[in-house]
Amino acid sequence: MSFERTQEKLKILADAAKYDVSCASSGSKRSNASKGLGDATGMGICHSYTEDGRCVSLLKILLTNYCIFDCAYCVTRKSNDIKRAAFQVQEVVDLTINFYRRNYIEGLFLSSGIFKSADYTMERLVAVAKKLRLEENFNGYIHLKSIPGASDELMKEAGLYADRLSVNIEIPTREGLKLLAPEKNREDFIKPMVKVKNEIIQYQSEKKIIKSTPKFAPAGQSTQMIIGASGESDQQIMWTSNYFYKKFNLKRVYYSGYIPISYDSRLPQIGTDVPMLRENRLYQTDWLMRFYGFEVHEILNNDHQNLDLDVDPKLGWALRNMEHFPVDVNKADQLMLARIPGLGMKSVYKIIQARQFRKLNWDHLKRMGVALNRAKYFLVCDSRDFERRDLTGPQLKSIILQNTTSKYQKILSPQLNLFE
Numbered sequence: 001m002s003f004e005r006t007q008e009k010l011k012i013l014a015d016a017a018k019y020d021v022s023c024a025s026s027g028s029k030r031s032n033a034s035k036g037l038g039d040a041t042g043m044g045i046c047h048s049y050t051e052d053g054r055c056v057s058l059l060k061i062l063l064t065n066y067c068i069f070d071c072a073y074c075v076t077r078k079s080n081d082i083k084r085a086a087f088q089v090q091e092v093v094d095l096t097i098n099f100y101r102r103n104y105i106e107g108l109f110l111s112s113g114i115f116k117s118a119d120y121t122m123e124r125l126v127a128v129a130k131k132l133r134l135e136e137n138f139n140g141y142i143h144l145k146s147i148p149g150a151s152d153e154l155m156k157e158a159g160l161y162a163d164r165l166s167v168n169i170e171i172p173t174r175e176g177l178k179l180l181a182p183e184k185n186r187e188d189f190i191k192p193m194v195k196v197k198n199e200i201i202q203y204q205s206e207k208k209i210i211k212s213t214p215k216f217a218p219a220g221q222s223t224q225m226i227i228g229a230s231g232e233s234d235q236q237i238m239w240t241s242n243y244f245y246k247k248f249n250l251k252r253v254y255y256s257g258y259i260p261i262s263y264d265s266r267l268p269q270i271g272t273d274v275p276m277l278r279e280n281r282l283y284q285t286d287w288l289m290r291f292y293g294f295e296v297h298e299i300l301n302n303d304h305q306n307l308d309l310d311v312d313p314k315l316g317w318a319l320r321n322m323e324h325f326p327v328d329v330n331k332a333d334q335l336m337l338a339r340i341p342g343l344g345m346k347s348v349y350k351i352i353q354a355r356q357f358r359k360l361n362w363d364h365l366k367r368m369g370v371a372l373n374r375a376k377y378f379l380v381c382d383s384r385d386f387e388r389r390d391l392t393g394p395q396l397k398s399i400i401l402q403n404t405t406s407k408y409q410k411i412l413s414p415q416l417n418l419f420e
């Protein structure tokens with residue numbers, strides 16, 4: 001294989017992989033054993049930010065962009081007239097090792113179109129990971145995309161070599177999937193997830209008894225949903241997330257704003273804006289559910305089916321539930337402190353620590369980094385009260401937006417903009 005041909009394939013297959021955002025690698029504990037290559041300990045995401053703000057790089061490619069399916073939202077679908085290419089297993093291994101040795105990458109994110117069948121494709125993905133681990137002694141991070149419909153045996157093998165596995169559920173609702181990818185079946189996504197979840201639990205419990213038990217997908221499993229391709233509400237999206245987090249112990253759900261790539265009456269037209277701000281709000285809501293003790297129905301329900309775009313979901317919830325405020329920071333429990341707009345979990349822990357020794361006032365809170373410009377409307381402390389008029393939620397929203405225009409106008413970034 002000539003260098004030029006490999007380069008050309010790399011260009012095609014790296015470009016095709018860019019639509020997949022589910023490449024977080026946080027949480028891996030694989031360490032460098034026997035003087036092998038690489039060390040995934042503490043690694044994060046492919047040219048992106050981990051939950052704790054670190055940035056790392058992965059070689060992110062497809063094994064092939066040939067596909068037997070024709071999902072309307074996907075650039076790789078078989079009816080799309082694009083350049084196609086396929087790597088051999090050894091080519092991906094060689095590329096990974098070469099890039100790793102040159103310090104270009106810290107690991108591999110490998111996905112694929114489905115060629116011939118789910119198992120035929122999955123077998124090759126597993127072969128790449130197996131060769132890297134067993135023949136190249138590679139200890140860098142490996143994230144393998146699981147192919148919907150792949151057999152239990154292959155999923156089990158994949159988990160022995162990969163740090164993280166993921167199956168993309170793609171479309172948040174069954175109806176949407178039926179409309180845009182009628183050949184696909186939701187059960188084909190669920191089956192590999194069940195297998196991975198059960199194997200993780202089994203390997204973890206065996207490890208407690210037999211220390212030499214190998215790790216199985218130590219960074220867990222994740223999934224991705226495309227947002228805005230099938231007309232679903234934010235409520236439907238977050239209920240789906242909630243279900244998958246709880247049912248399959250997912251580490252992360254990724255939300256990827258749909259990029260219009262085809263002329264198809266079932267989809268938003270080409271030229272429609274990618275819903276970046278909506279994507280951001282969904283990530284914030286996801287964060288509130290996982291770390292702040294919120295339930296989906298508190299933020300999204302039949303009366304409020306979509307997230308506000310002009311304020312973050314925590315502030316939005318507070319403005320609709322003014323009866324819970326003001327909260328006394330010297331008395332409230334952790335759960336209620338975490339609900340005060342302007343307070344992140346770090347501030348909450350600082351408050352709980354500090355108030356054991358003294359009553360907290362505005363100065364203390366300011367020094368702890370609390371964003372008082374918002375928080376002052378929602379809390380009381382050991383200072384003279386901030387002059388609080390009897391404001392309704394909508395009145396307060398308008399005051400906050402007037403005073404903090406720049407913050408709320410600027411959050412068009414595709415990266416997470418989480419809570420202070």
Ligand code: SF4
Binds near residue numbers: 075076077112114
């Ligand atoms: S099966 Fe996957 S790669 Fe193939 S068209 Fe559907 S989404 Fe794209």
